[in-house]
Amino acid sequence: MSRLLVELLQSDETVVVPLGVTAGLAVFDRETGQFTDVLNPDLQFRSASVVKLLLVLDFLWDRGPAYDIPAADRSRLELMLRSSDDDAASYYWDHLGGATIIDRMVTRLGLTHTAGPPATHPGFWGYAAFTAADTVRIYRYLLDQAPEPVRDFVMGNLHQATRYGTDGFDQYFGIASVFDPAFSIKQGWSGFPTSSGFGHDKSKPKQSAVDLTSEALHTTGTAGPSDRTIVAVYTLHPNGTGYGKAYTDVTRLTRTLNVPGAVKTPGNWVTTTESGVRVRSAPNTSGGVLGTLPSGVDVLVSCQKKGQLIDAPPRSSEWWAYLPKYNGYVTNVYVGSGGPKLPGVPDCP
Template identity: 55%
Template sequence: MAPHRSLLRALTGTLPLALAAVLSSATAATATPGSAPNAAPPPARAASAQVPSGVTAGVAVFDRQTGAFTEQVNSAVPFRSASVVKILIALDLVWDRGPDTLSAADRSRVDAMLRGSDDSAASHFWANRGQGALIDRMVARLGLLDTARPPATHPGYWGYTALSARDTVTVYRYLLDTAPPAVRDYVMGNLRQSTRCAADGYDQHFGIAGAFNRPWAVKQGWSGFSSGGCTTTAAAGTTASAGTTEGARTDGATAAAAVDLARPALHTTGVVGVGDRSVVAVLTLHPQGTPYGKAYTDVGRLTRSLNVPGATRPAGTWIGTWGSGVRVRAQATTASSALTTLPAGAEVLVSCQTRGQQVSVPPYVNDWWAYLPQYRGYMTNIYLSSPDNQVPGVPVC
């Protein structure tokens, strides 16, 4: 029977926005699970960053082919880095000796730190390499303008390092254009192997990893959230402007003092496109109490709005979800293995839908399942923010 969606609206308060997104972006052709998009890449676009309401953002997109920024929003404003600083920790470690000299234990730590954002590995290197002195070294080596060690009140908190979007671009440009090939290949090779589920159980394939098809490489950051999903049964807008970044260096003490340590932070950084054409840095802060799934969705929408030369976008329809602990399964049945759980309330990309096992979540009953290509699995349509059992405009698999 068709679900009574007025109850869903009362429970979530998000149906009108989610439904509008479905109806405005739905594809019209039939599709098969895992099928690749065949549309021609879109033409170059002007700066277009759309910062969701309530979000504070620092954004920089740099086109390495033209040598110019295509997006800048508060690009010199320092944010607390969260796990993005792990790139600097890794670079400091291999700066004078290269990755081949690392012990097996340290190499394993770096791999875990860059791929799965392992915090214990970062803390190990932070403690053994001088804490804030590590940041001072990297600021001098890379000519960073807005980066500073954590405030004196929190010397052991590597995630409180101050970092701006433009400095993040500088770090990636060093890796791609200046670093010794062995360093470039080691660090970037790890970032290309970013795992969906981070070591602490957060789904880290938001932002760049969700907005664009591979090739990409990412280092994400998050801080101040209580839960990030990604567990399995086994375990106010600012106008952007194009052009180059110009500006004076920010004093380190000033940068550290200016960083907001309270609001939840969610950052997506990395490179996108063939030949790592574009460097993307999106640093965000969210209102206190924002659920991870809401921030995940807002960062995704912001990232998808950006002019990123060389990027291709996955085919499908972005649809909101509701509920918590929603499982993505290998097949359209609850008897199949659970691949992961979704961050509560996160938008998902749906490429097609198919009939499968009938699922009952009173008062709803539904036998339609959505295929999520980025998870390579299915979720019951019950938890999609749609007015019908079969989502309008989404093709049948």
């Protein structure tokens, strides 16, 4: 029996996986050297954008002692790591040898269940097979073995992840939604409308042991001071699941994890009731739009404040919920159970 499976049997089994979701996860406390939660740690998932970790490591592997990064590459890599840019990933996939990148990194990092995309889809970097356990190995290399310039560059960018990817998807689910303030993320999403064609292909039948068609949403990274705990959560969702539903399910799962050293952002979780809900800089429609939320997404609310009356029959309210993760407000008309004021949520100072 593997060490991971032994630790799973010894765990408190407190992880709650939402109904219909297939999950593989591993949570590793670097301070104690122990896994605190594991579930299906060697189950393979298509990586989606998490593969970008191996693309940047392969690029940096032979840079020499100075690790000089040309300006064009620095800009491209930063966009790939912070905003999950797919064009950048495709550029390095093509220029560094495609699936041979995966082969090299498997050997270099001692990965056990990572593989390139199936032969039927050689250009689909998002079809590389990853597991939660191997993802922990990647982060352990980055944090504990990589040369300092490599660690600082990669982790520095993951700590500055933007709320939205360059494809417009909100990537602050999971780790980023739950923990505050010290976290890093490299997320992955695939199979949702308008998400990257390099991460899913609904037109082709499944031709691999790895599920290539179900909606996939992954949250990986670190939480806690000094990147204390590594978190890797991979999920697949029933066919047709909307992004908002998957976003909420992954975040709810992440909330049940035992993540030593991490601080959960305080507040109350409420759910959006409409799509395209605008988050504004002030509790009125004159406030600048900071972002939008899909329907059915759990958001964290720390307080509520009186502002502009919004009348959208059958609901109306002059109260606005403050979302600390956005540093902005949404009208109570489009969050919660329907009352003008959110129950149990304090007034903002």
